[in-house]
Amino acid sequence: MITSLAYFGVTSPNHKDWETFGPEILGCELVQPGADGAVRLRFDEMECRLTIHPGERNDVAYIGWTTTGEKDAEALAERVKAQGIAVHRATTEQAASRAVIGYFWFLDPAGFRQELIWGQLRPRTPFRPGRAMSGFRTGDQGLGHVVLGVPDVAESDRFYRDVLGFHLSDTVVDGPIHAHFYHVNGRHHSLAIARPPSGKSSFLHIMFEANSLDDVGTAMDLCEQHGVPMTRSLGVHTNDRMTSFYLHSPAEFRIEYGWGGLEVDDLWVPRYYDRTSAWGHHHLNKHLSHFLELGDAGSKA
Incomplete structure (x- = not known):
């Protein structure tokens, strides 16, 4: 029922830095910002796969998973509900902000916001990497x-x-x-x-x-x-x-x-x-921790 990782969203006080970091270092395409001023990045034919929302702290906002369609997403949502976990259906406006037709969302046992999506949108324009590169395996x-x-x-x-x-x-x-x-x-x-x-x-x-x-x-x-x-x-x-x-x-x-x-x-x-x-994969930059860990789970962005 889940077929791939669709997209990833975070919050960050440094969100504007991604306007150059995304295209110039990673090779993503910078696309139109979100309604909240979020930096949105494209990796392939999909409209957007990575979104960095403005926020007071660096945190995970959501993780989106492609499903085989609305019916199967709903079936998965029911299985999640059976675990005693609250499941919510996105409004039309919320779905549009993710460039999808619809999604269900919930907080998993570790507190991460997971989204079960269907209908990820493909714009008419082709993907244009932010720097010279062959593109991404997606x-x-x-x-x-x-x-x-x-x-x-x-x-x-x-x-x-x-x-x-x-x-x-x-x-x-x-x-x-x-x-x-x-x-x-x-x-x-x-x-x-x-x-x-x-x-x-x-x-x-x-x-x-x-x-x-x-x-x-x-x-x-x-x-x-x-x-x-x-x-x-x-x-x-x-x-x-x-x-x-x-x-x-x-x-x-x-x-x-x-x-x-x-x-x-x-x-x-x-x-x-x-x-x-x-x-x-040797450790570099000793001033950074052995594992870099980002925030607490469960942001509601």
């Missing part, structure tokens, strides 16, 4: 992946799998890291959950996948030229084989910027690893 695989820090990994694992229908790709246990990775399409994982260092619900990172390794190298060069902190060096993950590096965004969360992620299929059997990376 399409049926969606925006990329999100990694959430959840206080009760077992509870969230049951919810995402048994209620929302995510499929386990693998599990990584490496020192303090205990993480589950889930797929809903050919992308190795669209969602991962981990026990956060703080013990509280927090946002750990979002991944964007470029269409070429050269795009990743260019992004690294641009980070150096513009003084954008890189938090992990270039490396390859053990599980999804993504070649990537991590950078610090103006909204105080990490972005994994990568290429070449592994694809899975319906016959995939979950695997288990004792290391997060096969090589690289």
Whole structure:
């Protein structure tokens, strides 16, 4: 029923910085701002996949998931309700602000606002990257992946799998890291959950996948030229084989910027690893914490 990561929204007092950071560093297309002055960024044929709303603090606002249609979104909403969780249907105006036909929203067990959407809009104009690049790997695989820090990994694992229908790709246990990775399409994982260092619900990172390794190298060069902190060096993950590096965004969360992620299929059997990376991904910028965690979950933007 859930087929991909549709979009991601945050609040930030530094939202205006994304007007240059998005196009010049990431390669997104800057599109018309939201009614609240939000910076809206385009990654592909969809109207908008990343929105940074003005706010007093850096926080997760919402995470949108594409479903197979209104009927299936409603069926998922009923399954969520059966867990004793309040579910709300977006108004026409709320749906329009997300550039979708409609959605249901709720707060998951860790407090993150999840949105089950249908009818994501495609404008007539083609996607134009903000800088020279080959574009992003999206399409049926969606925006990329999100990694959430959840206080009760077992509870969230049951919810995402048994209620929302995510499929386990693998599990990584490496020192303090205990993480589950889930797929809903050919992308190795669209969602991962981990026990956060703080013990509280927090946002750990979002991944964007470029269409070429050269795009990743260019992004690294641009980070150096513009003084954008890189938090992990270039490396390859053990599980999804993504070649990537991590950078610090103006909204105080990490972005994994990568290429070449592994694809899975319906016959995939979950695997288990004792290391997060096969090589690289060394910690950089020692003044930044081991894990950069973004705010508390559950913003109502």
